[in-house]
Amino acid sequence: MARRGWGGTPPTNDDEASSRIVAAAVDLIGARGTTSIAEVADALGVIRQTVYRYFPTVDALLQAAAVRSxxxxxxxxxxxxxxxxxxxxxxxxxxxxxxxxxxxxxxxxxxxxxxxxxxxxxxxxxxxxxxxxxxxxxxxxxxxxxxxxxxxxxxxxxxxxxxxxxxxxxxxxxxxxxxxxxxxxxxxxxxxxxxxxxx
Structure with missing residues (x-):
């Protein structure tokens, strides 16, 4: 699993990575009403490709954030x-x-x-x-x-x-x-x- 970014504290496994991506999306949607792959990546200090690895489309990410909420x-x-x-x-x-x-x-x-x-x-x-x-x-x-x-x-x-x-x-x-x-x-x-x- 990619170890770069993540604000200096990389996740220990894929489940944690996915969970942190969704949590970041939930926070951004709550603050702005929407979000994007680029915004979530920026919030986590990772490149967009890292987010795409877990959520291939913004729709998939937004749906996961909705389910979390x-x-x-x-x-x-x-x-x-x-x-x-x-x-x-x-x-x-x-x-x-x-x-x-x-x-x-x-x-x-x-x-x-x-x-x-x-x-x-x-x-x-x-x-x-x-x-x-x-x-x-x-x-x-x-x-x-x-x-x-x-x-x-x-x-x-x-x-x-x-x-x-x-x-x-x-x-x-x-x-x-x-x-x-x-x-x-x-x-x-x-x-x-x-x-x-x-x-």
């Missing part, structure tokens, strides 16, 4: 949906909260709704893992409502695809949170509850 967002989401046991209402509130918060969260905004958007991969393995973590923070007894692991994953994909459509085209003018909530309760809630009545 989701913990605080998930904590806020869990607090927002706390006490909602109805699956349809919980899903709707989760969507409304996410669509409202992501534009204000620079790390997630870059991954889901910004210049380096990953909306084309909204149902990727990484996005699905994020969605499963998100939905499992809800105060919903999913098995009691007919959701086994496979159906819960399908629900997560459905939820991600709904959010993707609003990230890409929020409407003109965009709906207010209350209007969006009413719209989702009218059209998305029945789909969420349909599992209870299916075979």
């Amino acid at each position: 989701v913990g605080a967002f998930l904590d806020r989401l869990a607090a927002h949906v706390h006490g909602i046991g109805d699956p349809a209402e919980a899903v709707v509130e989760g969507i409304v909260f996410t669509l409202d918060q992501v534009p204000r969260a620079p790390h997630l905004r870059l991954m889901l709704a910004g210049e380096h958007s990953h909306t084309e991969a909204i149902a990727s393995g990484q996005a699905m893992a994020f969605g499963m973590t998100m939905i499992q923070r809800f105060d919903v007894d999913w098995p009691a409502h007919g959701y086994d692991e496979a159906r819960l994953r399908e629900l997560v994909e459905f939820q991600l695809r709904i959010m993707q459509s609003f990230f890409i085209s929020p409407g003109d003018p965009p709906r207010s949170p209350d209007d969006l909530r009413a719209y989702l309760l009218r059209w998305v809630a029945p789909a969420v509850m349909a599992v209870e009545f299916s075979e």
Whole structure:
């Protein structure tokens, strides 16, 4: 592993190097709203090729920074949906909260709704893992409502695809949170509850 740079303290292995690169990106995004391979390399005192070795594109780096930063967002989401046991209402509130918060969260905004958007991969393995973590923070007894692991994953994909459509085209003018909530309760809630009545 390359030993040059790193502010005089090179990482001991590739995992540490990758982690330090992501941490630098997280800090820069938090301060500036975005970053680049060159800025991250400069912050770490390494050449750009060193960063490229671990993250071949700026998109890959920004996505890793977003994943590193989701913990605080998930904590806020869990607090927002706390006490909602109805699956349809919980899903709707989760969507409304996410669509409202992501534009204000620079790390997630870059991954889901910004210049380096990953909306084309909204149902990727990484996005699905994020969605499963998100939905499992809800105060919903999913098995009691007919959701086994496979159906819960399908629900997560459905939820991600709904959010993707609003990230890409929020409407003109965009709906207010209350209007969006009413719209989702009218059209998305029945789909969420349909599992209870299916075979």
